[in-house]
Amino acid sequence: KVYLVSFRSVTNAVLCALKILENFKYLFPKVESEFQRLQIGIASGTPVTDQEEIFHESVTKAYQMAEFVKDQIVITTAVKAQYENENRNAIIDPVCIRVLTPNEEIFLGALLSFARKHWNGPKFNIGLMSKMLGYSRSQLYRKIRKLTGKAPNTFIREYRLNKALELLRHQKGNISEIAFESGFSSAPYFTKCFQSTFHILPSKFIQLVK
Template sequence: MPIYMDRHDIPDEIKPEHVAKMHQEDLKVQHLYGCKGMTYWCDSERHTAFCLIEAPNKEAIQKMHNHAHGEFPHQIIEVDAHLVESFLGRIEDPEKAEDQELNIIDDPAFRVIMVIEASNFLNRLEGKQLSIFTQKFHQSASKAFEKYEGNIVRENDKSYLVSFNSVSNAVICALKIQSKFKYSYPKIDSEHKRLKIGLCPGLPVTDKEGIFSEAVYLATQMCELMKDEIIVTASIKALYENENRNAIIDNEVIRILTPREEKFLLRLVEFCESTWNSSDFNLTQMSKSLGNSTSQIYRKLKKLTGKAPSVFMREYRLHKALELIHQQKGNIAEIAFETGFNSAGYFTKCFHDKYGILPSKYARLV
């Protein structure tokens, strides 16, 4: 049976004990609707509560809540139990204290989401060289996650998705991993040896489908598109400095993405996703879609990505081509035209200039 998570936006006067009572009322009537309440999270500071429920469908959950206490959820998404546990650390109620009649769970579902992406030089290292580097990289990262209480949600040879309860731990962990990375393989040209780390705050259920989807999406775009090595949102900066009253985030080491830049980045990605496979890109079209003048677009793109619009769009397409090669979605010529290049030869040149390897050779390595 599917598992769902719902979000309740609770008024200021609703305390954790009230949420615990509502959970108990759900358990009393859940059998009438084929549901099973697994657990919940309550965040009195952010006025949110999240329920994890096994149910036949979303409608059954709504009916159960209505019968039990009349509090309809504001959003319901289907989730994977393994992902829930990876992000939040549990999928059942914590053990109740012996002297406690009601199991009051004052446990926020707020998390700091970390995305780590190593540059594609990892894919160009062959055999023993790749093995040695990735071993060093993963050992260093794993030690840092363990020390700073980060839960690994997903990983592969060159990337991680990690969840943290503590903003301070997430920021310090990012600094530690970046520092270790730079010295882990000194013979590799620093131009090709780059690690990007993005940090975003997040809640598990938003208006988007998928658990923590908004935070994961933004952190990923920060890593993939921005020029800086460690990027955090303005809200991460505020939370960190609130937790550490005698410390501030060093803007020379960590890039702070302002709310205005965050909105621009998301609009930019939306535009790119709708145009990356078209060969008709031009700056005027981008300017019109994003609601900025061409000079503003140029200035904002250079500040965020370090690239002019035409270069940025070309490299965005090359990144898409990289994904299509991994997915074996056609031969090199087909992928070149699919990603908006008018010539397979020009695509091959651009790919080699960007990644230092011919796309045909790269295809044989993946």
């Protein structure tokens, strides 16, 4: 589940995130730790931009950080500066909170923009990604690994799987159709990857969401 919460101050947002992290393991005591996942992204910005939705840019950035950056609490450089300003230059603890550098924020936006355009096409691969983003393969590997904790091939596969999950959730086709729509070469391979990632067969998932 995804929850969106707004705060009047950056300090309240950061302290709330830390409190949630501290108590998260007690909220679902019967759920095995390997299936517990908490990701929090915090971004700040102006309410109205050239986009239609209120706080569109901030919401998008917060979601991207929570969804794709490996650390549990991730904030932008702007949020860090605001927090330290509100608290007389108190220092954000890097052990508990990941602060994205401006370059990392730009790279994350570019990476996800590329993924949105090419996720279900045959050219959604490291070669094209490297060319379009302007990095060598080795540079791209290091940057994606540092940001997401995953190798580029794993990032690509899981991005496709999450898109497939949404297609299955909204019943946009049968398993074979969605497998090919998501860029997988065969339905059996798709099923294997899906079960490995989500710990459930796609056929069983369809039954649960009907």
